[in-house]
Amino acid sequence: MMRNGGRMQDWMKYAALAVLAVLAFGVAALALMNPGGLGGAAEPLPASVQVATPAATASPSAPAVPTATATPASTATATAPPAGIELPAEPVVLILGDSYTAGDGADSPDQGWAYLVANALGYPTNIDGVGGTGFAWGGGAQDELGGEYELRLQQIAATPSFVPNVLILQGGQNDAQLPNAEEVKAATTQTVLAARRFWPGVQVVVLGPSAPQPLGEELRATNTAVRAGAEAAGAPFVDAIDAGWFTPANSPGFDFDGAHPNSAGHAHIAEKFLESWAALTQ
Template sequence: MARRTDGGRPDVPRSFPTRRFRNRRTLPMVALGAMAVGTAGLLVMLPAVSNACQVAPDTALVPADRVRDAIAPGSDVLIVGDSYTKGSGSTRSEHGWAQDIVTDLGWDATVDGLGGTGYVNTGTYGSSRVTFSARIAAHRDLDPELVLVQGSQNDWLVGTDQLRTTVESTLREAERQWPDAVIVAIGPSAPQPRAEATGGISSAVAAGAKAAGVTYIDPLERQWFTTMNSPGFAASDGQHLNDVGYQYLADKVADALDDLAAPSDEPQCL
């Protein structure tokens, strides 16, 4: 099926283009020093997580075989998110976790990252056309096998009930638009100490995703970013991630998707 490469994006500044990615290289090198710090942080702060598999309650929402097909190399993937998907804080602020995971897993992907936005928040644009729901609708001509909706940490001024309701309606719309696609929501993934301020947001997004029947990957609950590893992964502003941090986040999301694709009789560690 012919697919649009412009993504049908709303009228937003050209500095935030929808980008198409194909597999271009093998797994990139990750700075071992920073990763060592991250590992140490997990071992010190989270011995249970680092030594044992935790079974997430939402892993059975999508059959494992569907996930395996959706994440296979060459799959058509749509990623919609905020500045983390765009790559703010990285080299030239244009290479985030989304670009890394697309390259690493060999997807044929459309990446739509727009800084400051969320399920409700419109950032500095002041237009509902930049919310996740509107941008998902703008990609209606695509035919993705996997849809990843990342973020919501920008929705900090929104009441939890409104956020939960909006998350549910947004993800339900994605399901209606692409009934054969695997839809996965990914929550706030800020480094510490900002991560601690996103607890209410993450809980609201989790509730909305559950109501919509969509699998939710929760970086905050799984403590991907700790007080020990965050200094090595945070950008200079302390709000975003650096190149190593985005690769780390990409690896974590890829691992979570692999776990969702594991046979149901195997432990799944998200």
């Protein structure tokens, strides 16, 4: 019995080993048929299932990078001109303009408005007036002379012996010959910005058209363009037309030839400008 019992136990052991072998073979076969089933890619989840992913964390060796957030697009807004200018401790002035700045129409150039203003202020001053020129109009019948204000400023800046820290730009009368007011506006802005590049920190004031009537009224559109250009550059604008410096009543006594003021007219411009100057520099 002991021998038969031993054989029976051996048989049961071999049978168990056989069953285990069959099970192992089945598992291997399943793995071969579905290689992703054990630790591989999972089956796609239904669309309604939300899968959470862990948030990225900053490593101790590198600072966290803030997540960019959308900001509303900035919109362009009109820049109001400053209330005035910051007058330097030792002003050095450049007055640049057209035939008005040159003193045309006065009995002598030194009776022109620019010379009268320079004498009244008492600062070292250079005066550059060229007839027939403007912010955008270079002079000549076909705008061919290259006397635009920006080009003249560039020429003056090439001489290091004179460095202004205050610039008065006068004009606009001759720019009325251009049919495109936007060109006049752009040229005015560009002239002011160029002056600041040539002389960093220079304080700029723009004096627009200041003609006796009826020419003054005819220049209103150009005056508007020059004013807009000055404001776009953040430069204060002295508006002789809107302020009514010349009226139908006083213009006959101030007019020289219908296009220029006489000596009394130049003195009138100087007086009115100095009033504006006082307000700008107080």
